[in-house]
Amino acid sequence: MSHLPCVEIEPNEPASASVIWLHGLGADGHDFEPIVPELRLPESLPIRFIFPHAPSIPVTINGGMVMPAWFDIRGMDLDTAVDEADILASVNATRALIEREIARGIPSERIVLAGFSQGGTIALHAALSHPDKLAGLMVLSSFFAAQNALEAHPANRNIPIHVFHGTEDPMAPEMLGQQTVAALQAMGYSPAYKTYPMPHAVCPEEIADISRWLQQVL
Template sequence: MAKQLPHVKWVLPNAPARPISLFRGMPAPAWFDIRSISMDPALEDEKGVTAAVKTIETLIDEEIATGIPASRIVLGGFSQGGATSLFTGVSTQKRLAGVVCLSGWLPLSHRLRQLASETSKQTAFFLAHGEDDEVVPHEYGVESHKVFSRILDIPYRSLDAAGPGIVFKSYSDMGHSSDPREIKDLSQWISGRIP
């Protein structure tokens, strides 16, 4: 994507290694603990998600301090990074150019009404998921994008539509990975947010 979008500065942080409950306490790179691949609120690591959001907010603040306005920052990630990006995008007070979640989900959706910022309604979101995802089920992506409409009243948009809203794309024959169709759509979407 860097070749297709040469005007974009890419900042690619790595999640720190931490013990993961799902892996019986074995350390792995993760933004927050994973007790189960589930959207069950009782199994979510709210404290960890909140700490991850603070880390990402700090990274955004550092970019703003270099002179890049929030309105030209697209936040995104894959899997748990996408989940962290989504929750940051929903809760931040900064008016970002957009938020991307690939093969992820919206954590803490049960707290969305209390934690969502007003700026989230003015943000563009791009969610994409493989229909054959063997790690984060496709249904989690589907349910996550529906939450935006039900709880935050954020409208659905087509891929080439300008302005705030949510795009959700499903890809057949794609597991917990990415493929050229998704990258092409994502590149087009980012170009529309930060030309």
């Protein structure tokens, strides 16, 4: 089976867990590669990091420019102006990476899904709809688009979720993070939420918090 091309970072010891981390609009799998050593994870927790590259497609909101994207965005209304078929295709591609990890010996409950910005939307849909229990879901500076298209699966009803957001974000205003948390709570989930005085980016304090959270769930 063909899979999305990925940047993969192996631990020094055989991996006992995996993190599949989706980048944002216009970026690629190399975007978060430098964060891995900054997480300073203990050798006793050997994690394989997988950073897939999104396909390049025309993005309407950016004048039809072709760029790496998990789905097309046609306008500012995130409930109606996103391409649900694109989202489903990206969710299925992410699910194929989960299945590949399972085939490589990583149990599903040792797999974390993470996503930044657009990638966070796909991580939300992929994790909450996955039919096997996952270790956790991490949503970074993102938004919960096409909520009505989500068919949540009970296998991940109690999945640990952490939403991170910047209070100075001009691309995905913090209100979108708050809306994501509220939507998840309305669906019966219990997400953790933390903000940082940063733009559409990551910061050292957030990286330290991500490390602690990964060690907690894995």
